[in-house]
Amino acid sequence: MLRILLAEDNPGDVRLFLEALNSRNLQFDLSVVEDGQKALATIASVAAGDPAKCPDLIVLDVNLPKHNGDEVLRKIRAEPKLRDIPVIMLTSSESPADQARAIDLGADLYIRKPSDLQELLEIARVIEDVVRRSRA
């Protein structure tokens, strides 16, 4: 059972992410928070609580309301219990500078939100890869 935490404010993009996961026939448990504040609160409660409830994967939209993806990423990497969880950043932009910064802050991957079905399926494949690698 793959526990995934997604921080994304656009419901359309949340649903696309769900479709991507469904296309791989993965068993997953998806939690969604729609802004940076809720994301930080969830992370704090996970860090304080049962390690068995820790997510296996965290996916962050770079442009979140209240606290952006970068801030949430920093918080995650500052928590010893969460430091090793794979984090994927989602972005609508293509800026290589943003990508470099995200990797520097500790993201495992930086991917563009899908523009079509093909990109959606590619994201699904990438997610599976990241999780498999982190479990190895």
Place this chain on the structure above:
Amino acid sequence: MSPSPNAAPTSLVREPEKPELDPQALMAMLDEMRALRRSAEARHSGELMQFVYTISHDFREPMRMISSYSQLLKLHYGKQLEGDGQEFMGYILEGVSRMERFLSDLVNYSQQLRQLDTPLVSVDPEGVLQGVLLTLDAEIQKCSAEITHDELPKVQFDFSSLGQIFQQLISNALQFRGANPPRIHITATQANGETEFAFRDNGLGIESRYHAQIFDAFRRLHGREFPGSGLGLAVCRQIVERSGGRIWVESEPGAGSVFRFTIPN
């Protein structure tokens, strides 16, 4: 002694003294004017670039939604959409695809408006050509095109910019082909401190009254018959003129075209 009848009358009004024209001061003035103009151009093109970037960025998100969800609809409900439904879906998807292409062309065009800061390097046009032929391989195979070239000397330029020009000219030649499979021949000559490239094709040809306007942005000659945003040649012109060169076409309907552009040495 009386004044000679041809002598000019003594002026009663003192003319203002003309300032000495100091060549150095004049040159300094000209330099300053050039610098002012360059910075005004840079500001203007910077603003335009920012405007285009903002527009394309803000359009991208709703377009992603339309594109992704119409494809998902087709995937999951396509079979239930009979006849008309399928046709409607096709128009939606095609419309989105055209919007995406246009936006991407627009961003590309606006990037070319920027002053080129990257230093010039020695570029091998034959290497550029190989890359472009690979990129266009599917289209080349599809229309059985034959693309040949004479020896192309190295030039001082930017690899990817030269690739853009090559790709646009070849792609146009493939697209605007006549009844026969496209034959494209590329040559280069060096004279007067510049290298002139020539792309000759056996395609439809272009009426002389359109020879200038095809290099303007958003001017398309063929309407819906041939897809395209009308920006390709405008981008080529931006690239070429920005580095001090020229681009033009020699062509007649039914007699193919020769597109020429120069790069200063």
